[in-house]
Amino acid sequence: QPIHLVDYRPPSHLVEDVHLTFRLSPKGTRVIAKIRFRANPEGLDEGNLRLDGENLRLISLSLNGHPLTALDYLLTPQGLTIPAERLPGPAFTLCSEVEIDPEANTALEGLYTSNGMFCTQCEAEGFRKITFYPDRPDVMAPFTVRIESDLPVLLSNGNPLASGEGWAEWHDPWPKPAYLFALVAGDLVAQSDRFTTASGRDVALNIWVRPGDEDRCDYAMDALKRSMAWDEQVYGREYDLDIFNIVAVDDFNMGAMENKGLNIFNSKYVLASPETATDRDYDWIEGIVAHEYFHNWTGNRITCRDWFQLCLKEGLTVFRDQQFSADMRSAPVKRIEDVLQLRARQFREDGGPLAHPVRPESYVEINNFYTATVYEKGAELIRMLRELVGPDAYAAALDEYFARHDGQACTIEDWLQVFEDVTQRDLSQFKRWYTQAGTPRVSAEWHIADGTLSLTLRQEVPATPGQPLKEPALIPVRLGMLTPEGAEILPDMVIELDSPEVSRSWDLADLAQAAGVSVPQRVIPSLLRGFSAPVVLDAALTPEDRAVLLAHDGDPFNRWEAGRRLLREALVADLAQTRFDTAGVIEALGHAAGDTHLDPAFRALVLSLPSEDDIAQAICDIGLVPDPVAIADAHRALSARMGAALGPLLQRLYAENDPGPAYSPAAEDAGKRALRNTALRLLSLTGDLTLARAQFENARNMTDQVAALSCLIAGGETEAAARFEAQWQGDRLVMDKWFMLQIAQAPRDMALDRAKALTEHPLFDWKNPNRFRSVIGALGQTPAAFHDPSGAGYRFVADWLIRLDGLNPQTAARMSTLFETWRRYDADRQELIRAELERIAATEGLSRDMSEMVARISG
Numbered sequence: 001q002p003i004h005l006v007d008y009r010p011p012s013h014l015v016e017d018v019h020l021t022f023r024l025s026p027k028g029t030r031v032i033a034k035i036r037f038r039a040n041p042e043g044l045d046e047g048n049l050r051l052d053g054e055n056l057r058l059i060s061l062s063l064n065g066h067p068l069t070a071l072d073y074l075l076t077p078q079g080l081t082i083p084a085e086r087l088p089g090p091a092f093t094l095c096s097e098v099e100i101d102p103e104a105n106t107a108l109e110g111l112y113t114s115n116g117m118f119c120t121q122c123e124a125e126g127f128r129k130i131t132f133y134p135d136r137p138d139v140m141a142p143f144t145v146r147i148e149s150d151l152p153v154l155l156s157n158g159n160p161l162a163s164g165e166g167w168a169e170w171h172d173p174w175p176k177p178a179y180l181f182a183l184v185a186g187d188l189v190a191q192s193d194r195f196t197t198a199s200g201r202d203v204a205l206n207i208w209v210r211p212g213d214e215d216r217c218d219y220a221m222d223a224l225k226r227s228m229a230w231d232e233q234v235y236g237r238e239y240d241l242d243i244f245n246i247v248a249v250d251d252f253n254m255g256a257m258e259n260k261g262l263n264i265f266n267s268k269y270v271l272a273s274p275e276t277a278t279d280r281d282y283d284w285i286e287g288i289v290a291h292e293y294f295h296n297w298t299g300n301r302i303t304c305r306d307w308f309q310l311c312l313k314e315g316l317t318v319f320r321d322q323q324f325s326a327d328m329r330s331a332p333v334k335r336i337e338d339v340l341q342l343r344a345r346q347f348r349e350d351g352g353p354l355a356h357p358v359r360p361e362s363y364v365e366i367n368n369f370y371t372a373t374v375y376e377k378g379a380e381l382i383r384m385l386r387e388l389v390g391p392d393a394y395a396a397a398l399d400e401y402f403a404r405h406d407g408q409a410c411t412i413e414d415w416l417q418v419f420e421d422v423t424q425r426d427l428s429q430f431k432r433w434y435t436q437a438g439t440p441r442v443s444a445e446w447h448i449a450d451g452t453l454s455l456t457l458r459q460e461v462p463a464t465p466g467q468p469l470k471e472p473a474l475i476p477v478r479l480g481m482l483t484p485e486g487a488e489i490l491p492d493m494v495i496e497l498d499s500p501e502v503s504r505s506w507d508l509a510d511l512a513q514a515a516g517v518s519v520p521q522r523v524i525p526s527l528l529r530g531f532s533a534p535v536v537l538d539a540a541l542t543p544e545d546r547a548v549l550l551a552h553d554g555d556p557f558n559r560w561e562a563g564r565r566l567l568r569e570a571l572v573a574d575l576a577q578t579r580f581d582t583a584g585v586i587e588a589l590g591h592a593a594g595d596t597h598l599d600p601a602f603r604a605l606v607l608s609l610p611s612e613d614d615i616a617q618a619i620c621d622i623g624l625v626p627d628p629v630a631i632a633d634a635h636r637a638l639s640a641r642m643g644a645a646l647g648p649l650l651q652r653l654y655a656e657n658d659p660g661p662a663y664s665p666a667a668e669d670a671g672k673r674a675l676r677n678t679a680l681r682l683l684s685l686t687g688d689l690t691l692a693r694a695q696f697e698n699a700r701n702m703t704d705q706v707a708a709l710s711c712l713i714a715g716g717e718t719e720a721a722a723r724f725e726a727q728w729q730g731d732r733l734v735m736d737k738w739f740m741l742q743i744a745q746a747p748r749d750m751a752l753d754r755a756k757a758l759t760e761h762p763l764f765d766w767k768n769p770n771r772f773r774s775v776i777g778a779l780g781q782t783p784a785a786f787h788d789p790s791g792a793g794y795r796f797v798a799d800w801l802i803r804l805d806g807l808n809p810q811t812a813a814r815m816s817t818l819f820e821t822w823r824r825y826d827a828d829r830q831e832l833i834r835a836e837l838e839r840i841a842a843t844e845g846l847s848r849d850m851s852e853m854v855a856r857i858s859g
């Protein structure tokens, strides 16, 4: 049943063009497809025409105008095959009519309805639920679409051709795979604007939303225009149609989708107003609007040959959206946030039973591989490649990539070949990053002897499921060295760690002279600056060394990292009951947080604690078994201790960083709010809720309101949540926050009962993925409650996953990753989780998505 990369075969037939007609009706939509095929000169097999099709009621089928009977083809639940001998020749036209039921489509894949509107999600394999078609990304064709419906707004890909009462036609001239097809029909209103491309093409921009939401589109529109300009300036990529549409949909499995000229978004990542969206939401909107727009070149114009190559478009597009956000905001802050995400999601995945290479070699259900590894680690590989070849060669290689492969469906080999051709560099070792799973561990040793400073770097790539042995990776380690006084004695450089061990040495006197300092007794290395590779670094730095880096490192990422490691060590020491100078750490952090030369957003990050999940992993790394309840208590105790020890500073930060009454989502004000609300949080956790109460009363934007509400819930005040509910019960996106915060912020022994009670709430609509995630997901991401020693947290999550799987396998399967770290925990907990996994696996009618996930997690 698994599909393997090595089994790839080119398609037997290519598509010249497609004409689709949709007669929309909620329960019985007719889809008429007219497809012109021609034999693929590169086809390898006997030449049968094989079309994918699932859940389609076949009405009629004809070939070159001649009706086909059941004897002419083979129909299975997966599709339709017309044997080569029944085909009239190398070129022919197939017409089909099918009926589908969009309203019954709860999986939200293919054509479905959401709040009375029709919409589609075809990536990866949803188009086969719309009509019979070769639903594979290496078949690209121009599409013409006619939509017949009474609904006022009828949209598809490409440019509008013509429209009239009850119909509209669209034509997309750019050949595309079926996964980029989209259709939307509904009672929608647009917020519109225009953009003129560098070469003078006038593009109409529209963001389509439900009536009432039109005043929440400004920021997404602004982000879109900035993205279009940025891709022209930085990558030389222009938009290529006369119109660009974005549609916001409430029921959506993922974040958004880059359908050609018609991006469809989870409304969470489009709609924003200061009153209803937080700074984080604005940040996400900017990044996701950019991401989907950037796919127009990296994904659409150049697409993937097969789904194993998913990282070709996703890794590159994530990297591009990260670059964009770094340019729009603070680059160091963006880098820290990206690394936080990478460690929280991808390292967790890479270190557990679901570890897989950035380019997987087999899958059962491709939807299970839209992972942090493919996306985020995939983006890190592009970043490393750029670091290794340099920015100029990177730019030249990208130009060549677009020139060489425009209009094609490509592989990672094609991508790396471009870099090899442009740089004349052999990248075969670098390619291991795409094929080997697991997070490499890099260790460093350094010493001074006889006036020589030596550094040795070592690497080890851990075994992962199915990959017991690994070859050394090519790891760019950016580094510098500081004196104990904080002067930089070894300037910033990159060492390519390309074997199990690499050593370098320097004459210390020469270094000292060049740096203009006296010869030091010892040095402090600042390793992996900017997080130059996605690895775990072990370096025997003392807390004093880290404090020097926190105070003086020229690399902002490593400054933050030093503080973060100190906090982690303080928490681990507390839990492992070893001695540690926590007071000294708090003082050093306070120093950095109070430094007004530094960006407030950066200072907020300095004061933020590692997550409970990070601590659990850190405890495992020193060979102990994490206790989630003890971790939650230690986490809270350390926050309170920081709040008490830094009280006057935090009060001052709170007072000094008020951006004033007018709300701007831009980085500068958002950074001030972040610092202010971080201070509020630490102060509140000392037990004094005065400031939080006042802020909750006076908040004029959702960022401040949510920050205050979080503190009040954490402080055990239930009345604030009731008032928030009364104020926002009519707003779906805000209510998602309300559901989530009551669980995630609850005192730890209350979270599970809260979650259970919230599933009885009249607004708990479990069929809506956002709402489901904000309750079941929130509980699963609240470790002390999820890992309740009774097993009740596991049972709660498993019950709901089983229930959701019957309706929406994709979202249910994705959330099964809540269990992926189960082997970290004690034998009792492991036993309880294993029982839940077995119960899920034994469920009758379990989806392919969920079966694969549970089997892999169980190991």
Ligand code: ZN
Pocket (backbone or CB within 6 Å): 291, 295, 313, 314, 317
């Ligand atoms: Zn993407």
